[in-house]
């Protein structure tokens with residue numbers, strides 16, 4: 372119930388504009404967002420890198436409806452890639468296709484994200500195309516394939532274990548050597564296309580994570596689920612799989628203790644660092660994932 376409520380709230384325009392403009396909103400968003408500016412995001416990246424943990428930077432934004440907004444988002448990403456190269460950061464970038472104009476047209480989004488992938492390829496970095504709701508699944512996969520054919524190894528995408536189609540999609544991407552981030556999935560999807568029960572999503576995740584990690588293609592296992600992470604640890608111990616054949620990925624502000632522990636154990640760990648004034652839909656999806664986060668929000672409300 373709460374999950375559906377917060378996912379619905381994530382698309383509410385009035386509450387979004389009220390929250391993004393209020394100082395209280397900005398304050399509570401700090402729980403999951405590394406700041407409002409590129410400088411703040413780079414400072415957070417340096418701190419995380421100093422602990423032996425890699426970063427993927429996300430300049431928050433999605434569902435843009437004007438070409439100028441899409442171009443402005445891209446400009447921030449080009450700046451991030453310049454900073455990554457100039458400061459030799461252990462970081463790459465993550466972007467949503469609706470942030471670079473996919474709702475306006477696929478051609479526009481492919482041109483803009485293509486320029487980003489080209490830039491990343493030039494500096495030896497990488498662009499991860501985040502996965503959004505199911506209306507975008509096939510188009511996101513197809514665009515990743517086109518771009519990987521042009522800039523091999525410089526682009527990858529995200530697979531969501533809650534979708535029935537994901538197992539086949541993973542085989543399709545691995546056959547082309549395309550890097551995958553495996554997550555459970557953060558959007559509301561109908562039972563016709565997605566497992567409605569969490570235990571089924573978790574079981575599919577475990578099956579698919581083993582497939583990704585042993586594929587020979589470098590994949591990211593994005594989860595904070597400690598039981599699943601324990602299963603991966605046991606799998607590595609049993610099979611002798613190289614701890615660096617894959618990486619764990621977690622969100623900024625979530626399970627920092629576990630991020631550090633895994634890095635100390637010799638696993639690759641990458642933290643997803645989102646920043647920027649358009650934090651609202653991202654933040655609401657994080658509340659949907661864990662009702663306890665709402666208590667955190669409430670505590671801050673009464674403190675201020």
Ligand code: FDA
Nearest residue numbers: 501502529554555556557593594595596620621622643660
């Ligand atoms: P699950 O939801 O089962 O949570 C397991 C445990 O983790 C919880 O009990 C809690 O302790 C902790 N936890 C989880 N979420 C938390 C939160 N928000 N705050 C505090 N604790 C939390 N989705 C998508 O659809 N497209 C995408 O591109 C991405 N990209 C992405 C990148 C990275 C690096 C991560 C980690 C996640 C994503 N996701 C995503 C989100 C993903 O689909 C999923 O919604 C969340 O990761 C929550 O699922 P868990 O696997 O953590 O497990």
